[in-house]
Amino acid sequence: xxxxxxGALLLSIHIEHGSPRPVSTQLHVAxxxxxxxxxxxxxxRLPASRTLARELAVSRTTVIEAxxxxxxxxxxxxxxxxxxxxxxxxxxxxxxxxxxxAQGPAARPPRLSRATxxxxxxxxxxxxxxxxxxxxxxxxxxxxAFPMAQWGRLSAKHWRRARNEIMGYGExxxxxxxxxxxxxxLRANRGISCDAEQIFIVSGAxxxxxxxxxxxxxxxxxxxxxxxxxxxxxxxxxxAGAELVPVPVDAQGLCVEDGLAxxxxxxxxFVTPSHxxxxxxxxxxxxxxxxxxxxxxxxxxxxxxxxxGEFTFGGTPLPTLKSIDTTGRVIYxxxxxxxxxxxxxxxxxxxxxxxxxTVKALMSQLLQGVPTVVQAVVAEFIDEGHFSAHLRxxxxxxxxxxDTLCAAAGQRxxxxxxxxxxxxxxxxxxxxxxxxxxxxxxEAARLRELTVSPIARFxxxxxxxxxxxxxxxxxxxxxxxxxxxxxxxxxxVLEALGPPPVGARPTSRQWP
Numbered sequence: 001x002x003x004x005x006x007g008a009l010l011l012s013i014h015i016e017h018g019s020p021r022p023v024s025t026q027l028h029v030a031x032x033x034x035x036x037x038x039x040x041x042x043x044x045r046l047p048a049s050r051t052l053a054r055e056l057a058v059s060r061t062t063v064i065e066a067x068x069x070x071x072x073x074x075x076x077x078x079x080x081x082x083x084x085x086x087x088x089x090x091x092x093x094x095x096x097x098x099x100x101x102a103q104g105p106a107a108r109p110p111r112l113s114r115a116t117x118x119x120x121x122x123x124x125x126x127x128x129x130x131x132x133x134x135x136x137x138x139x140x141x142x143x144x145a146f147p148m149a150q151w152g153r154l155s156a157k158h159w160r161r162a163r164n165e166i167m168g169y170g171e172x173x174x175x176x177x178x179x180x181x182x183x184x185x186l187r188a189n190r191g192i193s194c195d196a197e198q199i200f201i202v203s204g205a206x207x208x209x210x211x212x213x214x215x216x217x218x219x220x221x222x223x224x225x226x227x228x229x230x231x232x233x234x235x236x237x238x239x240a241g242a243e244l245v246p247v248p249v250d251a252q253g254l255c256v257e258d259g260l261a262x263x264x265x266x267x268x269x270f271v272t273p274s275h276x277x278x279x280x281x282x283x284x285x286x287x288x289x290x291x292x293x294x295x296x297x298x299x300x301x302x303x304x305x306x307x308x309g310e311f312t313f314g315g316t317p318l319p320t321l322k323s324i325d326t327t328g329r330v331i332y333x334x335x336x337x338x339x340x341x342x343x344x345x346x347x348x349x350x351x352x353x354x355x356x357x358t359v360k361a362l363m364s365q366l367l368q369g370v371p372t373v374v375q376a377v378v379a380e381f382i383d384e385g386h387f388s389a390h391l392r393x394x395x396x397x398x399x400x401x402x403d404t405l406c407a408a409a410g411q412r413x414x415x416x417x418x419x420x421x422x423x424x425x426x427x428x429x430x431x432x433x434x435x436x437x438x439x440x441x442x443e444a445a446r447l448r449e450l451t452v453s454p455i456a457r458f459x460x461x462x463x464x465x466x467x468x469x470x471x472x473x474x475x476x477x478x479x480x481x482x483x484x485x486x487x488x489x490x491x492x493v494l495e496a497l498g499p500p501p502v503g504a505r506p507t508s509r510q511w512p
Contacts (some may be wrong), residue, residue: 135486174201252281314423
């Protein structure tokens with residue numbers, strides 16, 4: 001519909017009076033779009049505020065507010081006694097937005113760096129998790145068991161501090177009390193001898209991987225990487241230009257001999273020894289020493305990603321790589337995404353003494369630090385003993401949820417899917433018994449509001465003859481009754497898909 005008002009041609013402007021967006025904002029955006037798209041020419045008169053208010057059934061005050069915002073942006077100008085006009089400044093040549101049918105330079109994709117183009121080709125696909133925990137979402141802790149009252153009390157306390165303490169830029173290396181608290185926690189609970197000066201606070205483990213890659217790697221440097229392995233870390237290293245060397249994983253963890261056979265000149269190794277991502281195996285002590293020896297011989301570094309190592313519920317945990325490292329080759333990465341909750345975006349980097357000064361120089365020039373209030377709350381949460389108590393409670397909860405999953409699967413999924421028992425973490429794996437299609441199961445499960453991750457997503461390169469075929473199942477975020485319901489639905493999904501095609505390969509014996 002076209003309207004004529006005050007000599008200006010107006011395209012129809014639709015105002016949603018029930019929208020949460022203020023009416024003045026809707027009008028401001030609509031008029032701005034008309035002006036910038038050429039609907040109003042430079043120097044053209046706009047309708048009077050009373051006319052426009054009557055046409056759109058809004059108050060004149062609303063129209064004046066929209067006009068004031070456009071005036072402040074330099075898009076319109078008022079002339080005393082003459083009305084409101086589109087600014088003459090818009091007569092200057094302006095680039096036009098490309099359309100889907102545009103030809104020539106405007107239709108070309110954006111120019112990217114060669115490194116970015118290569119990275120986009122090699123990146124592993126990270127799945128966007130549902131906002132609400134459900135069976136069998138991975139990487140989410142038990143929100144229902146978080147001590148929100150204690151957290152709320154500490155948060156309120158710190159938000160009442162002096163504004164200059166909480167609203168400005170924080171320490172680029174991290175809030176000193178949090179660095180001290182983490183160092184004390186690692187000494188007492190993970191057996192790691194370290195000082196607070198070696199701890200650097202970052203916005204989650206992903207930033208720690210990117211920072212480490214920036215610090216240590218040149219394009220083309222060779223990095224041992226678990227195969228299958230963690231997708232987020234893989235993408236960070238690829239973005240840094242690393243050449244990833246896929247090293248297989250067996251029941252004892254990373255196969256060090258295989259890595260040496262394929263790339264003895266590696267510069268970095270990435271491992272998840274406490275709970276391998278995604279297979280869940282724990283690296284044996286023998287393999288840990290072999291990896292440390294290989295790194296020392298090659299002059300290489302090791303990134304130890306201890307993403308959920310706090311949650312061991314099956315026997316005594318093995319010592320961390322960092323705690324048995326006598327040569328200063330291990331860089332330890334921790335995160336609060338699993339031990340507390342993901343939206344904190346809080347992690348930490350523990351570096352050997354030889355790298356402390358270099359990391360300080362890098363972070364002081366590149367980063368402004370994580371919000372101070374968040375760090376202060378976590379520091380006091382640790383210092384008051386809430387963190388240790390929370391971890392103890394969560395180990396019991398995750399053990400119960402793990403056992404519920406294994407028991408329910410043993411009864412309902414027999415002959416369809418075999419859940420592999422785990423001893424730690426928030427997820428485990430399940431292997432197909434007769435070569436089912438991971439993609440088909442994932443899509444059918446999604447339609448039934450289940451989240452299952454195919455192991456194929458985690459491969460850098462599938463091994464000759466096929467590898468592990470199955471699913472990654474998260475159990476940490478959902479209560480036992482929801483786990484049992486999820487197992488029942490998964491059983492229905494597998495039964496509905498029927499037996500695999502004739503000639504389909506059974507699951508590989510390489511499964512740990």
